[in-house]
Amino acid sequence: MTSRQTPRISTRKHPQQARSTELVAAILQAAIQVLAKEGATRFTTARVAEKAGVSVGSVYQYFPNKAAILFRLQSDEWQQTTQMLRDIPEKRDETPLDRLRTLVHAFIQSECEEAQMRGALSDAAPLYRDAPEALEVRAAGRQAFKGFMLELLPEVSVETRTLASDLILTTLSSVGKEFSNSPRTAEEIAVYAEGMAEMFRAYVNVLNLVQRATDTSFLPE
Secondary structure (H helix, E strand, C coil), X not given: CCCCCCCCCCCCCCCCCHHHHHHHHHHHHHHHHHHHHHCCCCCCHHHHHHHHCXXXXXXXXXXXXXHHHHHHHHHHHHHHHHHHHHHHHHCCCCCHHHHHHXXXXXXXXXXXXXXXXXXXXXXXXXXXXXXXXXXXXXXXXHHHHHHHHHHHCCCCCHHHHHHHHHHHHHHHHHHHHHHCCCCCCHHHHHXXXXXXXXXXXXXXXXXXXXXXXXXXXXXXX
């Protein structure tokens, strides 16, 4: 019995001219509106085409199926997050711990602002989450964070740093999603983000202190 292969969900072709770019933008904007109104279960290519005011065939020129449209929306979200994971850690005018705080605040704020869309895309995730493209985008996000973790934890082992990176990113993502499920005021977002940032900073400080204590214990008397 052969295992079922997950189909690729890349766009059929990339727009080359201004008119084509505008068409794809209109399709994606319509997709956002259909997803917000109908939800993932009632999301169809036909509804997207109708909302965009184009033929279904025009949509299929760029997206082979509805999973490809949904993945494009999700991919745009992931790429924004990945860019955030790159840009904030690269601000050398702040200490690594201060950059970590800035990153947490920005991430939680983003989660709350995009909560409705992220929730709808989460419901649609089974359509594309195992596709090669989805795995590649998620891997890029984690890779972007690795260099920053080296600044935060320069002396710990690779295994410890990898574990810390995974714990921080997983906690940030899952807890941020849970927190953003309910409407939040600006003050609530700031307080929550600060609490999470302090938790991560304390965790990083403890790991560094433990490593230094371990190194000191092996020094000759």
